Amino acid sequence: MSVMVVTDSAACVPAEVAAACRLHVVPLHVLRDGWDLREGIDGMPDDLGGVTTAGATPAELSQAYAQALDLSAGDGVVAVHISRQLSGTWEAGRSAAEEFAGSVRVVDSRSAAMGLGYSALEAARLAERGASLDAVYERAVAVADRGRCLIVVDKLEQLRRGGRIGTATALLGTALAMKPLLHLVDGKLVLKDKTRTTTKALARLVDTAVAKAGSSRVAVAVHHMRARERADDVAEQLAERIPDVAESTVSEFSAVIGAHVGIGAIGVVVCPLDAVDV
Known part of the structure; x- marks a missing residue:
């Protein structure tokens, strides 16, 4: 077997x-x-x-x-x-x-x-x-x-309540009404950038994903929480700007993840594959 x-x-x-x-x-x-x-x-x-x-x-x-x-x-x-x-x-x-x-x-x-x-x-x-x-x-x-995970959420409160992001970051986001770009670093969800609007946050998400992909052959996933139109738009931009996409998917977050990120969340995973071929 x-x-x-x-x-x-x-x-x-x-x-x-x-x-x-x-x-x-x-x-x-x-x-x-x-x-x-x-x-x-x-x-x-x-x-x-x-x-x-x-x-x-x-x-x-x-x-x-x-x-x-x-x-x-x-x-x-x-x-x-x-x-x-x-x-x-x-x-x-x-x-x-x-x-x-x-x-x-x-x-x-x-x-x-x-x-x-x-x-x-x-x-x-x-x-x-x-x-x-x-x-x-x-x-x-x-x-x-080698994989890189990025996410934009509408609100940080659900992540704070679930213990997935620090209270200080969540309170800062609420006070400034910012739309954060988060990423996973050593398995922890941390703030990467902050913007004032969802439009700017999604643009920053796309720019960052494109930079992470570089010229490598990559797999790309776009996730969403009941925001398919947003996800399709992000996926279309990534397809246009990333030169070598070996595999791509658009799908909703699982319920376990969606319960923490909230409605409207958009995530992107970029996984370079070149260096792991055998």
Whole structure:
């Protein structure tokens, strides 16, 4: 058989894409009014205001890893998860992996959305070609290291309430009514730039993504939270300005991420692929 790759639903990988490369996706949780909803399995509420979220548990991940290991016929499992700075899922995965005597390797992507998704997909595609456990693990790490995640949100309050951004930054944004451009640095969501209007913030988002892409062959994802028109406009600009796009997608943020970034949020992931080919 071949090495199997596991990720979690924060990767925002479309179901048909995951299925095509045998990528196993473990659901994260949306909690509301006493209900524990598993992303990708249970229906999500239309209104995500006021919900809380939770990562996968060690028991859930242990079960997923065991199933994947069986499918690999013992070749091994690489598990690529959302940044440990944003979720307890990686820590739960590390704990679960201890049961498998080195057959399960766990990667902290230090990312989310398709910053995580591209790492998992590239690892899964390499695994399908018969690569070893070490090679698949190294591919996941390399792609995660090169990906860049940027996001513009309408309001910072939901990120502050969820502990995903510092209180001082959130209060500054509220006081100045700024539209921030955020990015992930070492797995943490931090302020990169601030503007006065959404139009200027989105223009800065596009400019920054283009600069990150450079002349490399890249994968590009544009995410949105119920703002498809905005996302399509950003995607069109990126397609015109980035010279070598190997793969692109436009999709909505997962509910777990959307609960924190809020309606109107736009994210861009740029992942250079040249240096990770084998």
